[in-house]
Amino acid sequence: MLDKRPLLRAGALCAIALSLAACSAEEDRGGRGAPEVGYVTAAVQPVPVTTSLGGRTVAYETSEVRPQVNGLIRRRLFTEGSLVRAGEPLYQIDARLYQAGVDQAAANLASARASAEAAEERARRLEPLAKMQAVAEQDYTDALAQARMARAAVAQNAAALETARINLRFATIAAPISGRIGRSLVTPGALVSASQATPLAVIQQTDPMFVDMQQSSAELTALRQAIESGGVTAGSTSVRLRLEDGSRYGFAGTVQFSDVTVNEATGTVTLRARFPNPKGVLLPGMFVTAMFDQAVNPSAILLPQPAVQRDFDGSAFVYLVGKDNKAVRRKIVADRTSGANWVVTEGLKPGERVISQGIGNLRQGAAIRPVPASSAQRVGAPKGESAKAKGK
Template sequence: MGGRRASAAAAIALLLASCGGGEAQDKKGGRGPSGPPQVGFVVIQPSNVPVVTQLSGRVTAFQSSEVRPQVAGLIRKRLFTEGSIVRQGQTLYQIDPSIYEAQVAEAQANLQSARANAQAAQTRAARFRPLAQMQAVSEQEYTDAAAQARQAQAAIAQNNAQLRTAQINLRFTRVPAPITGRIGRSLFTEGALVTTNQAEPLAVIQRTDPVYVDIQQSSAELLTLRRALAKGGAAPTRAVVRLTLEDGSDYGQTGVVEFSEVTVNESTGTVTLRARFPNAEGILLPGMFVRASFAQAIDTQAFLVPQAGLSRDPRGNATVYVVGPGNRAVARTVVAERTEGGYWVVTQGLAAGDKVIVQGTANLRPDIAVRPVPATTPQRIEPPKKSTGGTAAGGQAKGG
């Protein structure tokens, strides 16, 4: 029994010695993990990257009209439902027409009187004409008669205009909708007295399909963009706008920037950009606060670097590793202020053709030797090789 234990202990000791010698041999020969680490790289080239801007904005109605009376009087009826859709020309209020109907009747009577006077004056002038030629009446009498006939015709025109004015005022007693849209609450009730110069409107109509979104951009940002366009580092583009609603959700439909103001607001230092959006479902309401994201230009000299290849130091500076001369890792400080999908947009610090390391970056240090391969190359993982000494030792142990 004691002999077997001694033999087994000797075999185990020999096996451990054999394994230790193998590890020492691997370290001495350089076949182990002491070689340069394998890293994956991508070759970067300039890309056309949209310059995306995020700004705040307010929704405004596509059309807005205040319903105001054009004649004075008492409101007899309100002929619409508050909050409903009204059509252009639809009667909204009925103002008491009594006084205006009387004015129309008076104007009609005055016009008839003027026409009668004109007929008498024209007949008198026609009779005086041959008499004046025969010198039966003086030329002055004929001249006066002809002038009275022309004055009578002018009186007809004046009374006709007064009649049209009275008819227009009578028509204004039925207050129509100036535009098609959704009408709000009525600010005046039946029996209220309204005038043509009152401060408050009767109601407000707004057209909300489509709608406008007024976006505020600082004049400094706009100036920077225009300088970039002038230098050739950016190209203009048609701005397609996306909206983020107040609850953080995406609106789902895109709009287009239609124009930009030509003046800067002196109190805020901003320029207003106006975008147009479809709003068939009525989700966007006038006065609503939104966030607008859109591309004002295309950066033609930016580089897209996978996010795995960029890190930041404690100061917040962006850093990437590139494959330098002699296959050594070189740290580069770059400018990367925004992302585009799964990439960082690098605007400074890199050049076309640089090999940016995006795999195996965990243990990288500046100026260490690396074994670079394209990032798409799969890593080969081989099982450990069995040493001869270990097999022999195992045989001895088995034999013991």
């Protein structure tokens, strides 16, 4: 007798397959089998054009301490690396020669004053005699001239005395500015001169501090043209810093000015910003990265980074929720980022729905089930399991 069980089993499998195919076709016709995607709605908003530029810190004021007279250094009067105030004594030069010069000039001035008094007295005595013609008129004229010359000699010797006193004061070398002084480049006993090329020490004022940044002249020109055309508006002058170790500097700075010439070797323009530095974190010569909003784009669109994809040529494109819930591929212009978003300047209109989730296997014209991005998804048992539960 023929065993019919294999035939019955094969028939049952065919029936199940046909039933599943019919269900799948029914789901496709109803749209329930299309992949679910999340979308965001494009909206225009002002977005700052943030610029990051490398730069170097520069002391607010720098002064090289130099001698103004010749002599031997007798003493150093400061502690290396300390803060000094303007006018504070730093070095003492042997002042004996300059003190002697002051004494000599003072004596010459006293002699000139005595001679001037005698000449003036002689002129006074000859004046009435000349009127009575008891002496020759020429003698009186000569006496007046001698008195004037004596007064001029007094002025000359007074100036020589003041010069000697200034040189004596220069024997004590004082700080020209307030700031932090570095190491001493000379020691007591060194011979220094007013014409030497090497400074004795360097003082730098580091609070506040300057940061000099270099920006391409082409970028600066394009930005200015965009501002003039109305495409963007001028941004803020506030600047933030990132230090060499990647940390953020705790104080904001302000852009002071832009240089008026372009460096011919690098094609860049120097921008200078000023930063407070009360804790001395910034030191002259440090490499930093300055970030500031150089302009504001009033009509940009922000998209989450996963929504923007790149072609082989590097151009950007997105998928939109099109008519009848079909995926539409469109090229856009997204040249920069703002935080976690791409800044789109061309290719999108406000109100369009951009797919940002579930775009892994999308293609042009594919059927989709769009929901707002990050919506909660329904999680349930498969249909077969549900039917079995009802049958029980």
